[in-house]
Each structure stands twice: as structure tokens, then as C-alpha cells.
Amino acid sequence: MSLKITEKCINCGACEAECPNKAIYEGSKKWSFSEGTNLKGKFINKLGIKMDVNCLQEPIKYDYYFIVTEKCTECLGFFDEPQCASVCPVNCCILDEKNLESKEDLLKKKNFIHCKKE
Numbered sequence: 008m009s010l011k012i013t014e015k016c017i018n019c020g021a022c023e024a025e026c027p028n029k030a031i032y033e034g035s036k037k038w039s040f041s042e043g044t045n046l047k048g049k050f051i052n053k054l055g056i057k058m059d060v061n062c063l064q065e066p067i068k069y070d071y072y073f074i075v076t077e078k079c080t081e082c083l084g085f086f087d088e089p090q091c092a093s094v095c096p097v098n099c100c101i102l103d104e105k106n107l108e109s110k111e112d113l114l115k116k117k118n119f120i121h122c123k124k125e
């Protein structure tokens with residue numbers, strides 16, 4: 008499953024640079040699917056909506072850092088453990104129980120967003 012950031016976040020910014028997928032953004036920042044990935048053209052999001060990968064999306068949180076579920080792979084394929092959780096000083100990067108994904112699903116996601124054949 009992907010990770011999420013809780014309201015305990017103190018906005019230190021330590022996690023953002025560690026993410027291999029650029030899935031972490033500062034609160035109130037717009038984000039895109041293409042940033043930090045090799046995605047090109049159109050993308051169908053988890054709601055089944057087709058969108059341009061370069062199109063800027065509205066922030067998911069405004070007061071503290073957030074993780075884009077569609078881009079979080081638990082760092083699979085890059086690191087042995089979630090890097091955001093490793094560096095967070097207040098332990099507020101936690102598993103997102105609402106987004107259950109198997110290791111196989113996460114690896115597929117990682118290969119998809121970085122456009123590598125499985």
C-alpha cells in the first residue's frame with residue numbers, strides 16, 4: 008500500500024527530496040503525474056478519469072506535506088524501506104490503510120510510472 012502523511016507533520020521538508028518517484032509535495036503546492044516519472048501523454052487516474060500527465064493538479068493538503076497515492080510505491084525497486092518514513096523526525100509517514108496494494112501491485116506501479124517492461 009502507499010504511504011500517507013498525517014497531521015502530525017511539522018513541515019520540515021526532509022522527506023520530499025528522498026522520494027524516488029517525486030510523490031511528496033509541500034502543502035498547497037500543485038503537482039503533476041509527469042514530475043519525477045517517465046509518464047507521457049494521457050493518464051487514467053484511480054477514479055477512471057483521463058488526464059494529461061503534465062497538467063498541474065490541485066493540492067491534496069494545504070497545511071502540511073502530502074503524498075500522491077498514484078506515485079507512491081513504498082519505494083519498491085529503489086530502496087528496501089520507505090525513505091520518507093526513514094527520515095521523518097516525527098514518524099508521521101505511515102501506511103495508508105485505505106489504499107491497500109500488494110508488493111506485486113506496487114512493483115507494477117513502479118514499472119508503469121517509470122515505463123519499464125515487467
Ligand code: SF4
Nearest residue numbers: 026079081082089091
Ligand atoms: S514510500 Fe517512498 S515512494 Fe512512497 S512517498 Fe515515501 S519516499 Fe515516496
Ligand code: SF4
Nearest residue numbers: 016017019020022095
Ligand atoms: S519528514 Fe515528516 S515532518 Fe518533515 S515534511 Fe516530511 S512528513 Fe512532514
